[in-house]
Amino acid sequence: MDLEHPSPICVIGLGNLLERDDGVGPRVVQELERRFTFPREVELVDIGTAGLHLLTWIIGRDVVIFVDAVTAGGTPGALYRFERARLLEGRAAGPRISQHQPEIREILALAEVAGGAPREVVLLGVEPEDLRDGIGLTRTLEAALEPLAQLVVHELERLGVRAQPHAGSQATIPAPREASASRGATAIRAT
Amino acid sequence: MATRLTIDPITRIEGHLRVDVEVDSGAVSKAWASCTMWRGIERILIGRDPREAWFFTQRFCGVCTTVHAMASVRAVEDALKLEIPLNAHLIRNLILIAHALHDHIVHFYHLSALDWVDVTQVPLADPKKAAAAVQGLSNWTGNSAEVMAQTQERVKGLLATGQLGIFAHGYWGHPAMKLSPEVNLVAVAHYLQALEFQRKSNQIVAILGGKTPHIQNMAVGGVMNAVDLDSQAALNLDRLFMIRGLFEEVTRFVREVYFPDVCLIAGLYNDWFDYGAGHKHYLAVPDLPTDTLGKRFDLPGGVLFDARLADVKPMDVAGDAQFRANVVEDVTHAWYRGRGAQAPWAGETVPEYTDFHDDGKYTWVKAPRYDGKPMEVGPLADVLVGYASKHARTVKWLDSALGLVSTFAGKPIGVDKLPSTMGRHLARAVRTAILAELALEHHQKLVDNVLSGDLATFVPPVFPSGEVQGVGVHEAPRGTLSHWVVIENGKLTNYQAVVPTTWNASPRDVDGVGGPYEAALLGNPIAVPEQPLEVLRTVHSFDPCMACACHAYDPRGNRLATIRVR
Structure with a gap:
């Protein structure tokens, strides 16, 4: 990314690929990158479980769209959309023990204080089924990948940005398990 | 009668670190550190190709991604006795340094300064006096009265809304x-300025690693960066020049802002050099290799017991024979099957959850021991080992820091005061100053080596038939990190990561001896049991990182922690 001139819109996949359904955010980003070409106004990031690193990716943006697993008590696979006001509800109080547990709302608050906070923030989420150690989404969440990716595409359309499908891109998203890891392994073997 | 305090963050689906203390007559008399999150993630690596392990291990933790990539490739290279190109070592070193600079800046300002700095005092400050107080310390342009006044206005605006946001903790x-209000104002001004420099550090990691978090350029056998000074697609002169510029900016911030700030706050809070010492056993591994064989290092390692500097045992090779022979993990008080200690290569990770038992099992963290002793790892260990080994840069920067602290404290503060809560912050600033200096030197080494015509960055690994073992060590921002691998016919058959916070957050061992957090908390003053700020000061001084395994957003979770007093 260009630190001085970031794209106005950033789509950020949050979550851990080693915790089954928690990896849905990064997986959606991977699928979107695989299937679409995005104009320069949009940057997609698989940020994992980045903590304060997040700040680097949100400061100076106009709109930030987070994609993450959300435990809101719904049925696994249920889709959610939250706007900034909802994300900032019930701001945290009390001590923090580990240095590495800033939440989205904390990062947004920090961006506000620092200056350069995004004008608009949206969280697109899905209720997870299984968050235990393991690689690959549950079948329920694999099935939710397509609608969740579509939510992102629609969100971008609302913002006046069109994602161009790659030629021959499938209507439904296949489920390559361990997508990022097997890609990495290929890169190593290619040498 | 003792009061029991439980401080248990419940931010996410799973907890992280829970600390229990008993307070007797205003001081901590007993302490337990408990990680409330399952940490057996290494098991998913068994049966996999060792060449791709680093790709998974850097997802162990969301913040320290690069360090787990580094330890993983080093572990496999160690098992294969692989000699890797000098460029690969130097590129890795630059990534490690940039990551560490980012991490230490963020730790001090954004994650622990508010243990010492009272934001609500900022409106009372005189911005001119605040500027005058620090202008003698450096020529930093961000120390002007105008900047102080602007910062004060911003904080006033925030306080007026009643929405303290990031400062709500x-x-x-x-x-x-x-x-004083003025020093609080200076610290908050630098807190905001530091955001820009941690980003610049991150950008260096992104340029070299292809992406951050989760660098893409690592490989067993070197790095995947193509080096070609004239190619647009490679690590070329433009990019090297850009990296140098970023390092120069970050280095200047460290020298002119972070280092003096820590000395100032340490001097003003010099009573915290009397708390938080702990066991005074320290472990550090050497890092920043400067030759292809990994035999020479720019940062020293070694072992110290009881802070006896004269008896330092230097570690000349990363993960030497002593290290391999002496590291064990004890599961007596951890939620794993069994009792007693095992070497990591033979280590098991079979969960056996029992609930929290003061005298039984009470945490997911195993208890690592070195030669039977609980060891503190991290910048304090680095600096004490370096000072004891007469490492020139450590001596220079520590003497400079202690000189400044003594001036602010109005009394002499010597190296004997370092084993303490404040000593950890001071040591981290010293370590950061050393790293900042080395950043520019290692950058020059890389440029010189490339200009000499050496463009190699990778050698292909070859796996023997049969079983081999390796250990990959890295002196990460939080201290000694080691990955232990067993490979059989090119597949992983065991993988154990002994991470810095495992050393520091260790529970009691088979002999009932507590870990570094637990020992450091004993004797801490507690002025107000419902607001155990002093406990947080000591725990934060270690810079805990409880493996950020799960970040699912919980819209119901609006409290960061509970504190139970009984």
């Missing part, structure tokens, strides 16, 4: 908060 007005 603080124990404002706590009797243990002692800085």
